[in-house]
Amino acid sequence: MSETTASRPGWFTSLANPTRFLGLAGRLTPWLAGLTAITLVIGLYMAFTAPEDYQQGSTVRIMFIHVPSAWLAMMCYSIMAVSAIGSLVWRHPLADVSVRAAAPIGAVFTALALVTGSLWGKPMWGTWWVWDARLTSFFVLFLMYLGLIALDRAMDDANRSARVSAVLVLIGFINIPIIKFSVDWWNTLHQPASVLRADGPTIHPTLLYPLLVMAIGFTLLFFTLHLMAMRNEIWRRRVNVMRQNAARRIGAKS
C-alpha cells in the first residue's frame, strides 16, 4: 500500500499484500475449522453430561451458549477497535477488511447472547427482559453493531467507508468497559462476574470446565468465520475491480 523506504517490511506489513494474506488464510482455515468442530463437539458433550445445578436444574446448560456468546460479542468489538486503530494510524488495508468483516459476526453473537439470556431469564427471573445496566448496555452494543453495518452498506467507496467506520468503532468502544463493569457499578439483577475475577472463579469446576471448553470453541469459531469473511471481502473487492475493468473495456471499444 504505502511505499516505505524504511528497512525490510515486517511480517505484519507483508500481509498488506492481499494475495499473501489469501494464501495464509486459505491454509489456516481448514485447520481452524477442524479444531473448532472438535472443540465444540467435546464442549457440547461435556455441557450435556455436566451435573445439573442444585437450584437451576437443567436450565443452567443455557450458560454454556450464553456466556461464550457474550464474551465473543465483546471480544469481537475489541478486535474491531484494534483494527480501527490499525486502519486509522497505519492505514493497513487488512485492518479495513477486518473491521468490515467482523461487524456482522459480532452482531450475530450479540443477538445470540441476548436471545439465550432472554430464554434463561424467563424461568430464572420470571421475565424475558429487564432494563438493568448489563442488559441495556448489551442491547446498546447490538444497536451499535447494526448501526455500523448500516453505515457500511450506505457508502459506496470502500476506502472512505473503512476510515469513517473506524472512527465510529472507536467512539463506540466506550461501551465495552461499561458492559464489563456494569454489574459492579450498579445493582443489577444480572449476576456479577463469576469466572474472570481477582479471587478466582466462583463456579464449581464441574460446570466451569465445560464452560471454558465451550469458550475456546466459540473463540475458534469466531476466528474461522472472521478469516473466511475477510477472504470473501477481498474476493468481493477483486470481483468489483474486475467488473469495473470489464465495463471500461466495453466502453472503450464502442
Added chain:
Amino acid sequence: MSALFFRDLKIAGRSGGAAMLGLLFFMAVVAVIPFGVGPDLNLLARIGPAILWIGALLASLLGLDRLFQADREDGSLDILLMQDFAGLVITILVKTAAHWVATGLPLVVASPLLSLMMNMDLQASGAVLLTLLVGSPAVALIGAAGAAIAVSLPRGGLLVSVLILPLTIPVLIFGVSAAYAAVTDPDPFMPPFLILCAITLFFAVIGPLAAALALRAAAD
C-alpha cells in the same frame, strides 16, 4: 473564530429557519404525549421531566445532519479542512457551539413553557431547565461526530440519528435522574448532575476530535 461563530449563527437564523424547525418539532413531540397517555394531569406531572428530555433529545438529533452538509455543498468545508489538525478540532468545536446556540438553546428556553403545560411544579421545571442547559451541549458535541461521519452521504439524516442515539443514552439517563432527584426528596441532586456535567466535558473532547478525524477521512 468568533467570525465563524457569528457567520454560522446568521446562516442558521436566515436559511429557512432550520433552528425554529427543531423547536417546533420539540413542541409537537411533547404535545403528542397527552394524546397518547391521556390528559391525566398527575400522570403528566410525574412523567413530565422524562418526556421533556426525550423530546429535546429527538429534536436536537433532527438538525444535526445540516451541521457540515451546508458547508460541504457550497465548498467552504474544503477551506476549513485545509488547516492543520488542531485548528480543525477547534473549528469544529466553534461550529458545534454555534449550532447549539442556534438549535439547542431555544429548546432549553422553551422547556419551562412546556413543563407548565405538563403540569410540573416550579422546582421540577427549574431542574429540567438546568439539566437541559448542561446536557443538551453533550448531544450536539457527540452529534458533531455523527454528522461528520455521514457528511458525504446523500440521505445521512436518519443514519446520523441511528448512529448517535445509542451514544446519547448516558446523557439521557443522568439528565432525567438529576431532574427527578430535584423533585423526589431523599435522592440527592448533585451526584447525577455532576456526572452529567462530566459527560458534557468528556464529549467536548471526544466529539470534535472524532469529527475532525472523520471529516479528514471523508475528504481525501
